[in-house]
Amino acid sequence: MKTAQQKPSLVGTGVLLVGAVYCLIPVVWVLMASSKTSSELFTTFTYAPGTSLFSNIADLTAYRDGLFWRWMANTGLYAGAGAALSTLVSAMAGYAMAKYRFPGRGALFNILLAGVLVPGVILAVPQYLLFAELGMTNTYWAVLLPSIISPYGIYLARIYVSASVPDEVIEAARTDGAQDWRIFRSVVLPMMVPGLVTVFLFQFVAIWNNFLLPYVMLGDDKLFPVTVGLSGLLNQGAQQPAMYSLVIPGALLSILPLLALFLLLQRFWQVDLAAGAVKS
Amino acid sequence: MTSVTNDLVSATAQKDPPSGSRRARIPRAPYVFMVPAVALFVFSIAIPILYTAYLSLRTVKVEGLGLGPGARTEVWAGLSNYGRTLSDPDFLSSVLRVLGYGLVVIPVMLGLALLFALLLDSVRVRATRFSRLVIFMPYAVPAVISSLLWGFLYLPAVSPFTHAAEQVGITLPQPMAPGLVLFAIANIAVWGGVGFNMIVLYTALKAIPSDLYEAARIDGCSELQIAWRIKIPIIVPSLIMTSVFGMITTLQVFAEPTVLRPLTNNISTSWSPLMMIYRDAFTRNDIYAASATSVVLAVATFVLSFGFLRLVQNRAFAQENR
Numbered sequence: 045m046k047t048a049q050q051k052p053s054l055v056g057t058g059v060l061l062v063g064a065v066y067c068l069i070p071v072v073w074v075l076m077a078s079s080k081t082s083s084e085l086f087t088t089f090t091y092a093p094g095t096s097l098f099s100n101i102a103d104l105t106a107y108r109d110g111l112f113w114r115w116m117a118n119t120g121l122y123a124g125a126g127a128a129l130s131t132l133v134s135a136m137a138g139y140a141m142a143k144y145r146f147p148g149r150g151a152l153f154n155i156l157l158a159g160v161l162v163p164g165v166i167l168a169v170p171q172y173l174l175f176a177e178l179g180m181t182n183t184y185w186a187v188l189l190p191s192i193i194s195p196y197g198i199y200l201a202r203i204y205v206s207a208s209v210p211d212e213v214i215e216a217a218r219t220d221g222a223q224d225w226r227i228f229r230s231v232v233l234p235m236m237v238p239g240l241v242t243v244f245l246f247q248f249v250a251i252w253n254n255f256l257l258p259y260v261m262l263g264d265d266k267l268f269p270v271t272v273g274l275s276g277l278l279n280q281g282a283q284q285p286a287m288y289s290l291v292i293p294g295a296l297l298s299i300l301p302l303l304a305l306f307l308l309l310q311r312f313w314q315v316d317l318a319a320g321a322v323k324s
Numbered sequence: 325m326t327s328v329t330n331d332l333v334s335a336t337a338q339k340d341p342p343s344g345s346r347r348a349r350i351p352r353a354p355y356v357f358m359v360p361a362v363a364l365f366v367f368s369i370a371i372p373i374l375y376t377a378y379l380s381l382r383t384v385k386v387e388g389l390g391l392g393p394g395a396r397t398e399v400w401a402g403l404s405n406y407g408r409t410l411s412d413p414d415f416l417s418s419v420l421r422v423l424g425y426g427l428v429v430i431p432v433m434l435g436l437a438l439l440f441a442l443l444l445d446s447v448r449v450r451a452t453r454f455s456r457l458v459i460f461m462p463y464a465v466p467a468v469i470s471s472l473l474w475g476f477l478y479l480p481a482v483s484p485f486t487h488a489a490e491q492v493g494i495t496l497p498q499p500m501a502p503g504l505v506l507f508a509i510a511n512i513a514v515w516g517g518v519g520f521n522m523i524v525l526y527t528a529l530k531a532i533p534s535d536l537y538e539a540a541r542i543d544g545c546s547e548l549q550i551a552w553r554i555k556i557p558i559i560v561p562s563l564i565m566t567s568v569f570g571m572i573t574t575l576q577v578f579a580e581p582t583v584l585r586p587l588t589n590n591i592s593t594s595w596s597p598l599m600m601i602y603r604d605a606f607t608r609n610d611i612y613a614a615s616a617t618s619v620v621l622a623v624a625t626f627v628l629s630f631g632f633l634r635l636v637q638n639r640a641f642a643q644e645n646r
Contacts, residue, residue: 051448052448052449052450053446053448053449053547056443056446056448056449057443057449057450057451059439059443060440060443060444060449060451060452060455061451061455063436063439063440063455063459063518064451064454064455064458064459066515067458067459067461067462067515067518067519068458069477069484070470070473070474070477070515071461071462071465071473073473073476073477073484074473077476077482085482086479086481086482087481089484089487090477090482090483090484090487091484132360133360133361133364134361136357136358136360136361137357137358137360137361137362139357140353140354140355140357140358141354141358144351144353144354144357146350146351146354146355147350149354152358152362155365156361156365158626159365159369161572161625161626161629161630162369162373162622162625162626165576165578165598166576166598166618166621166622166625167368167369167372167373167622169376169601169602169605169614169618170372170373170375170376170615170618171368171372172605173372173375173376173379173605173611173615174371174372174375177375189364189367189368190368192364192368193361193364193365193368193369195365195369198361224351224353224356224357225353225356228357249463249464249466252466253466253467253579255466255467255468255578255579255582256578256579256598256602259582260602260605260606271466271468271469271579272468274468274469274472275468275472275582275583278472278475278583278586278587279586281586282586282587288476291472292476295469295472295473298469299464299465299466299469302464302465302466303461303464305464306461306463306464307457
């Protein structure tokens with residue numbers, strides 16, 4: 045509780061604001077630099093705005109018939125659909141492990157937990173080797189399929205169900221004659237929503253952050269997510285600096301939707317799940 | 325499947341199923357609920373791991389000049405790929421480099437995260453809503469994009485710091501110079517990770533009942549003493565957890581150095597172990613060496629983080645097994 049009598053601490057507030065400024069340095073820069081031509085970029089003061097924000101965005105849109113927007117749509121597909129499917133799969137598995145006693149439950153859970161310890165990025169090259177053997181690389185599935193399974197998501201869903209869905213509620217539904225799937229869909233799932241928003245956001249960020257998987261799986265740049273696409277443009281920029289005036293506004297446009305998503309969903313977001321704690 | 329029947333005997337003997345009327349039957353529903361997760365786990369995690377382990381024991385034997393069909397055959401290689409990985413100076417230096425990188429990133433990132441979390445939690449600090457949002461914001465920026473942004477800010481022609489220093493007549497060292505590039509990459513990781521860890525620690529702090537401090541305040545404890553003597557000891561488990569997650573992320577660093585490479589000559593293609601795996605698999609087309617290195621890296625990560633899970637598992641499920 046903040047009370048009026050307590051004197052504000054100038055030092056503490058100052059340190060916190062310095063941290064905030066540190067976090068803003070690259071974000072304010074990308075806002076300014078997006079509006080610069082590639083010659084202004086290296087000649088005008090870093091934090092001075094340029095003159096060509098809209099023409100940069102128009103150039104980016106025109107680049108190879110709107111390839112950039114295709115990358116954005118691909119990112120939405122990989123991260124959005126991938127995280128949504130992942131959340132559903134995690135909810136089902138987490139519910140089964142939290143609320144049923146069945147033979148093999150302990151073994152299944154331990155195997156899944158071992159998966160938490162082998163992080164997704166290290167798996168990208170092994171996944172590539174398998175998908176190459178099956179001839180499935182360079183397809184949407186090559187990125188989407190490995191993104192759906194999330195041992196960490198299952199782990200979080202299990203914690204959440206066992207803490208927030210009382211056995212009595214399930215028992216009552218069963219006494220009323222509801223079948224297992226119906227209990228899950230109409231009783232358990234609605235009670236899990238806050239936990240599932242958290243699982244969704246974690247998985248969304250994990251997919252969107254996993255650069256290596258699409259980087260190795262995809263050869264056709266029409267399938268790229270925006271991260272792989274922009275890093276390719278940056279590579280070309282080493283030879284032709286004109287590319288920089290595409291890369292920088294591209295970086296700005298790519299982070300805006302995610303920032304909006306976070307601002308929108310942050311109230312539902314339960315970070316304490318990450319620490320394995322649930323308030324009951 | 326024999327273990328399943330054994331489990332059945334012990335499970336029915338010891339554990340009460342949630343529904344009393346179903347005591348004798350094996351429920352079918354939980355298996356149905358588990359099918360998608362298990363199928364995807366097998367396909368996307370288990371089989372790739374096993375296949376990679378298999379490839380790590382194989383090699384290609386070249387006959388003659390290696391031309392024509394049948395001149396290159398895959399044969400068993402024993403542990404020779406592992407021998408090559410573990411004695412490869414590139415691998416050893418990438419491991420040492422990444423350990424050094426971790427020693428910079430983890431203490432700085434968690435130290436700052438703890439400091440900011442304590443400040444957010446302090447009754448005397450203002451502007452907390454704004455700062456919390458802004459410091460957390462980098463979490464929404466993927467590593468590729470944040471590396472791209474910082475990469476430009478490191479270029480002397482763009483850097484506001486170089487510019488500011490020139491105004492007062494100082495020449496700053498270039499952040500991507502050979503001795504400093506590790507810190508340049510570490511800064512990107514710190515920037516991206518501080519906010520998330522701050523929120524995790526802040527949430528743990530908020531869960532502490534405030535009457536604990538009231539007593540201390542009445543006894544004349546300062547805010548600093550309360551933080552040091554009460555708050556930090558209580559959130560030690562959260563600090564351990566964030567450290568282990570930090571370790572896992574550090575070992576698999578790939579995106580940041582890969583994105584910075586076009587902007588500097590001081591990042592080699594084997595800067596981190598994962599970059600070396602990429603190079604072996606895709607530049608040198610030696611998937612056998614890449615497989616062996618992948619296995620070594622995965623095992624190392626597994627071993628390092630195993631202790632953490634034992635810790636969390638016991639704590640998190642205490643309520644369920646009551």
